[in-house]
Structure formats: structure tokens, C-alpha cells
Amino acid sequence: MSISINPDKCTGCETCVTACPFAAIEMRDGKAYITEACTVCGACVDACEFQAIDRTEEAAKPAVDLSAYQGVWVFAEQHKGDIASVSLELLGEGRKLADKRKAKLSAVFIGSGIRDKAAELIAHGADIVYVADDPALKDFNDDSYAAVLTTLAKQHKPEIILAGATAIGRSFFPKVASTLYTGLTADCTMLDIDAATGHLHQTRPAFGGNIMATIVTPNHRPQMATVRHKVMKPAARNGSRTGDIIDVTFKQAGTVRTRVVKTVEELTETVNICEADIIVAGGRGLGSAKNFAMLEELAKVLGGAVAATRGAVDEGWIAYSHQVGQTGKTVCPKLYIAAGISGAIQHVAGMSSADVIVAINKDPDAPIFNVATYGIVGDVNEVIPAMIKKFREIRG
Numbered sequence: 103m104s105i106s107i108n109p110d111k112c113t114g115c116e117t118c119v120t121a122c123p124f125a126a127i128e129m130r131d132g133k134a135y136i137t138e139a140c141t142v143c144g145a146c147v148d149a150c151e152f153q154a155i156d157r158t159e160e161a162a163k164p165a166v167d168l169s170a171y172q173g174v175w176v177f178a179e180q181h182k183g184d185i186a187s188v189s190l191e192l193l194g195e196g197r198k199l200a201d202k203r204k205a206k207l208s209a210v211f212i213g214s215g216i217r218d219k220a221a222e223l224i225a226h227g228a229d230i231v232y233v234a235d236d237p238a239l240k241d242f243n244d245d246s247y248a249a250v251l252t253t254l255a256k257q258h259k260p261e262i263i264l265a266g267a268t269a270i271g272r273s274f275f276p277k278v279a280s281t282l283y284t285g286l287t288a289d290c291t292m293l294d295i296d297a298a299t300g301h302l303h304q305t306r307p308a309f310g311g312n313i314m315a316t317i318v319t320p321n322h323r324p325q326m327a328t329v330r331h332k333v334m335k336p337a338a339r340n341g342s343r344t345g346d347i348i349d350v351t352f353k354q355a356g357t358v359r360t361r362v363v364k365t366v367e368e369l370t371e372t373v374n375i376c377e378a379d380i381i382v383a384g385g386r387g388l389g390s391a392k393n394f395a396m397l398e399e400l401a402k403v404l405g406g407a408v409a410a411t412r413g414a415v416d417e418g419w420i421a422y423s424h425q426v427g428q429t430g431k432t433v434c435p436k437l438y439i440a441a442g443i444s445g446a447i448q449h450v451a452g453m454s455s456a457d458v459i460v461a462i463n464k465d466p467d468a469p470i471f472n473v474a475t476y477g478i479v480g481d482v483n484e485v486i487p488a489m490i491k492k493f494r495e496i497r498g
């Protein structure tokens with residue numbers, strides 16, 4: 103896009119000079135003049151009542167031959183050989199995208215001693231699995247993992263590459279995207295594809311979660327995105343599916359700048375909220391840290407995990423690792439009990455995919471009731487103990 107002044111129309115009124123937030127317009131010989139400070143923001147165009155400022159949209163040309171790129175790829179993350187559940191979710195979603203494009207779905211599987219698990223990726227939807235199995239790839243390392251993926255991507259030219267928005271995906275995917283000179287949309291919650299052009303519609307929360315932005319990468323390939331855990335459903339396992347497992351010889355391109363000195367397992371006594379089928383979540387309406395003990399008791403009776411809003415975390419009632427929402431974790435349990443939670447959009451963004459949501463709030467107009475399957479208007483101090491008592495009776 104470019105901005106220019108039409109001197110024949112410019113009356114020299116100077117309105118645009120004050121309208122420009124970047125002080126990029128000067129008056130020269132009674133006419134407005136755009137200087138090099140212009141950021142092409144466009145604010146001056148509407149400010150000029152004489153239509154003396156033109157904005158020209160230049161159609162961007164594809165940077166590469168888009169038709170040379172085909173197929174959907176998923177980076178299949180693994181931990182000690184166990185395939186991460188987010189990767190199975192991505193295979194489910196990748197399968198749908200590939201089918202719409204009548205293309206193949208491939209998985210890239212990197213690690214050491216993992217080859218015998220590759221068939222599992224085919225059972226979950228992949229047509230091809232590229233396996234880089236090498237002792238040098240035992241521990242995750244940005245440089246090594248990026249080297250494997252960029253080498254393969256340059257060789258096979260996939261149209262789309264997806265990874266989970268996990269610590270690993272978030273760490274090495276930007277390096278891959280910048281090496282391949284393409285765009286990357288982080289933390290997507292929804293994907294779709296234009297079947298004709300192959301443009302991937304990558305949707306993610308923006309502006310503090312107040313809007314959902316759909317981003318496309320129209321002129322570069324591959325199109326790369328990281329996707330949040332638990333926002334997509336994994337495809338059902340089908341052990342009779344067949345596909346190709348292709349062994350890839352690992353050759354480090356460039357230097358490896360980091361070395362894993364020691365790995366320490368995280369110790370936790372509670373169920374991980376990302377994996378829990380039942381979650382009992384509390385908000386500021388609980389009133390105190392002490393009252394979270396009630397939720398823990400209910401979670402224990404139900405065999406579930408305890409989660410919280412940012413409100414409760416900010417109060418210091420529970421650790422951040424339990425926070426659900428836009429700046430916390432995304433969960434998708436079978437049952438989500440929301441106690442004393444108002445239902446702010448940033449919280450709902452992390453839990454609205456739960457199968458059943460039960461909301462307890464003393465305010466009948468609380469927004470949480472808009473997403474709840476069942477609503478209980480009442481005081482948590484009465485409702486939660488009653489639930490504990492009843493479930494104890496039912497469960498013996």
C-alpha cells in the first residue's frame with residue numbers, strides 16, 4: 103500500500119498534518135507533502151475532506167510458486183516415546199484439511215528409539231510418517247529438531263505444517279518458519295481451509311481475547327501454525343489403516359547451541375487439568391483460599407482435578423498451574439463444574455469445549471450461565487457441601 107498527495111486537489115488546509123500520528127506530513131509551498139516517516143497507517147486519508155490523499159493498494163504477489171506445495175504435515179511430538187495427545191488431535195484436524203484438499207496427511211516423528219510407535223500415527227490418520235530416529239535426537243533441542251523439519255520441508259514442500267502450541271512447538275517452530283521464510287500463526291483455536299486455493303484459515307484470539315482473528319498466509323508456503331491443546335478432537339484410532347513409514351537419516355545442519363545437562367521430572371500430587379475428565383473449578387466467588395479445600399474434596403469424590411480462574415490465582419488462593427483460560431490452560435473435560443466464576447470471555451476461551459458445564463453462581467445474570475449446560479443459582483458455601491454429600495452417598 104502507498105499514500106500520495108494529489109497537489110491539484112490539496113487546498114493546504116493542514117488538517118492532515120494534525121491527523122497524522124507519526125508527524126509524517128509537512129507543508130511545502132502551501133501543499134501537503136508526505137515524508138519518509140510515513141508508516142502507511144492511512145489515518146490521513148479519511149481526515150482530508152478534499153479527497154486529496156490517495157491510498158493505493160498494491161496486490162502482493164506470491165513469493166513462491168504456490169502450486170509446488172502439497173499435503174498437510176503434523177509435527178508428532180513425543181515424550182519418552184509416548185505420542186503427545188495434542189499431536190493426535192492435530193492428526194484428526196489435519197485429516198479433515200487434507201481430505202478437503204484431496205491431499206496426503208503426513209506426520210514428522212523425531213526422537214530416539216521411537217520407530218516402533220510410528221504405526222500408531224498411521225492408525226490415527228497419517229498416510230505417511232517421516233521418522234528421524236537417532237540417539238542425537240533423544241532430548242529435545244531447538245537446533246536439531248528445526249534442522250530435521252526444515253530439511254524435510256525443503257525437500258518435500260508441504261502446503262501446511264502444524265504443531266501443538268506446547269513448550270516444544272512454541273520453541274522450535276518459529277525457527278523453522280523463519281528459515282523457510284514463511285509466516286507462522288501461534289496458538290490457533292480453529293483451522294479451516296479454502297479447498298480451491300489451499301489458503302489455511304488460522305483462527306486465534308486477539309486483542310485480549312475480545313475478538314477472534316482469522317489469519318491467512320496468501321503468498322508464502324508452507325503455511326505454519328501452532329494449535330492449542332484440547333481445542334480439537336482426535337480422530338478415532340483405526341488399527342487397520344495402512345500408510346508408509348519413511349526413515350530419515352539425521353544430519354545436523356548448522357551448529358547445536360544448547361546441550362541438555364539434566365532432566366528433572368515435575369512432581370505433582372494433583373491430576374493434570376489438561377488430561378482430567380472431570381474438573382471442579384473455582385473463582386473469586388469462593389471468597390478465600392480455605393474454601394478451595396471444599397473444591398479439592400469435591401474433586402476427590404468425583405476423581406477429578408481442581409482448576410481456577412485468573413481471579414482466584416491473582417488472589418493467591420491457588421497456583422497458576424491450575425489457571426484455565428486465555429492466559430492459562432485450555433481444557434476439554436467431560437464435566438466442568440464452575441463454582442463462583444463470573445464467566446469472563448478470557449476464562450470461557452479455555453473451557454467452553456467441555457461436554458457438560460455445570461455453573462454455580464449466586465447471581466442469576468452471571469455470563470457463565472450463557473455457556474452452562476446446567477445452572478445452579480445459589481451460594482457455593484451451600485451448594486458445594488451438598489454436592490459432596492450427595493456424590494459420597496451415590497459413590498458409596
Ligand SMILES: Cc1cc2nc3c(=O)[nH]c(=O)nc-3n(C[C@H](O)[C@H](O)[C@H](O)COP(=O)(O)OP(=O)(O)OC[C@H]3O[C@@H](n4cnc5c(N)ncnc54)[C@H](O)[C@@H]3O)c2cc1C
Nearest residue numbers: 385386387411412413427428429430442444449464481482
Ligand atoms: C488479557 C487478559 C487475559 C486474561 N486471562 C484469563 C485467563 O486465562 N483465565 C481467567 O480465568 N481469566 C483471565 N482473565 C481475567 C478475566 O477477565 C476475569 O477477570 C476473571 O476470569 C474473573 O475471575 P472470576 O470469575 O473468578 O471473578 P469475578 O469476575 O470477580 O466473579 C466472581 C463470581 O462469583 C460470584 N459469586 C460471588 N460470591 C459467590 C458465592 N458465595 N456463591 C456463588 N457465586 C458467588 C459472583 O456473582 C461473580 O459472578 C484475563 C484478563 C485479561 C485482560
Ligand code: SF4
Nearest residue numbers: 112113115116118150
Ligand atoms: S487535509 Fe487534504 S487538503 Fe488539507 S492539507 Fe492535507 S492533503 Fe491538503
Ligand code: SF4
Nearest residue numbers: 122140141143144146
Ligand atoms: S498514512 Fe499515516 S503515517 Fe502516513 S502520512 Fe498518513 S497519517 Fe501519517
